[in-house]
């Protein structure tokens with residue numbers, strides 16, 4: 215059995231993963247170790263930590279695997295020393311295979327796998343940031359031919375999406391395409407920043423939040439339609455823009471100003487609403503076309519586009535699939551794992567009998583390590599106690615959690631989370647202020663799986679909701695009980711459905727909280743400050759407590775407070 219290291223080395227969301235003996239051992243995102251949100255280009259810190267934690271000798275690693283985009287980096291040990299052992303898998307395939315395996319649908323047939331992202335996996339575009347004509351490309355090839363990374367020069371993969379169908383153990387690629395759907399959303403986010411002064415990180419998320427507050431407008435909707443239209447006859451995406459505005463050039467800032475100006479007469483909420491509606495409608499059209507053609511009953515979604523939990527909700531509710539699954543690490547950090555899984559499956563080593571039921575694949579600190587840290591840093595500490603935590607939550611306190619292994623992917627699922635009572639309507643404003651965030655989307659709940667049907671209109675696709683990847687409508691009788699975790703504009707929420715087997719201590723906490731309050735859920739948001747990645751060390755947790763992001767901190771088997779009198 216092989217040791218496989220997968221890595222992702224693009225302009226954003228770099229990371230590494232490790233598969234040994236057919237099992238996923240770890241997946242680390244570079245941002246968590248560099249403390250730089252969405253860090254791309256290098257994997258030095260995450261790789262160093264992987265080597266240390268798993269006592270790896272890189273000389274004995276059997277396979278290094280990745281996908282485009284790949285940026286040259288003189289300091290990267292894999293690129294420098296092991297480049298002859300590197301194998302590439304297509305970018306969209308890595309997204310798709312990862313989703314298929316995490317979904318568990320590989321035991322079924324008639325599975326559609328749809329990937330969509332921002333595209334631009336052509337390394338030359340990434341290197342130089344703008345369109346390069348043939349002459350320049352030839353010059354580059356010539357210049358780079360003796361360089362150590364010159365061997366990668368023909369790795370091009372400019373698609374931003376793919377449709378595959380899985381049957382009888384075979385994942386068949388039907389179509390790769392350039393949809394520009396991801397770029398269209400990016401265009402909307404850019405407009406929010408430059409025209410409407412929306413600030414902070416994750417502007418795409420804010421755009422999605424604003425969409426719930428807008429209304430339909432034909433002019434805006436048609437404008438987006440003209441930029442990106444699925445043509446069923448040619449099975450491709452087209453635009454109706456003049457030549458100088460062709461979508462190949464969308465990234466390069468010299469177009470689209472006139473479009474933005476024409477939209478700017480409308481409110482940002484209406485722009486957001488119509489953009490969101492357009493991408494939802496287009497996804498439905500695209501999927502419906504291939505669903506009818508290939509008679510698919512299940513669908514897996516992956517790629518950064520599917521961070522859009524409202525699109526995922528529409529696919530789940532409007533389309534006739536038995537079940538929808540969204541890859542938990544749907545963006546490019548998931549490529550590190552998708553590439554390693556691709557190799558493992560190709561070798562016939564992947565253990566399909568062991569279903570994946572969590573993403574606790576990140577960094578872990580030993581209990582001894584944390585005990586020493588607590589005893590040197592804190593004077594005010596207490597042993598772990600459910601009742602103690604529940605009392606704090608009931609008193610409206612903001613509780614930071616640092617226990618077990620970190621989650622892989624963009625969501626905190628209980629081990630690097632902030633938990634708060636969900637029943638106070640003022641929590642949204644209070645928590646945003648405390649965390650120095652300006653989020654527009656509502657906070658999300660973690661709900662005991664046993665109670666989900668009582669609270670949510672959630673007939674199918676519950677498995678994917680274990681990873682907070684999809685929205686559901688909240689049942690009328692719960693809307694006033696849990697306002698802190700509901701989008702008040704459309705009465706939806708984006709839950710983490712928690713089964714006991716997945717995270718036993720958190721499930722026990724919810725159960726005891728329910729016994730006392732009648733609420734089998736808590737608000738769960740990621741444990742990080744504004745514009746920073748989710749915390750990744752006890753020291754960062756201590757800093758968050760010191761800076762009053764949280765009122766109380768659960769650090770492994772301790773409950774700690776900051777002593778400001780020191």
Ligand SMILES: [Fe+2]
Nearest residue numbers: 331517518546
């Ligand atoms: Fe991607």
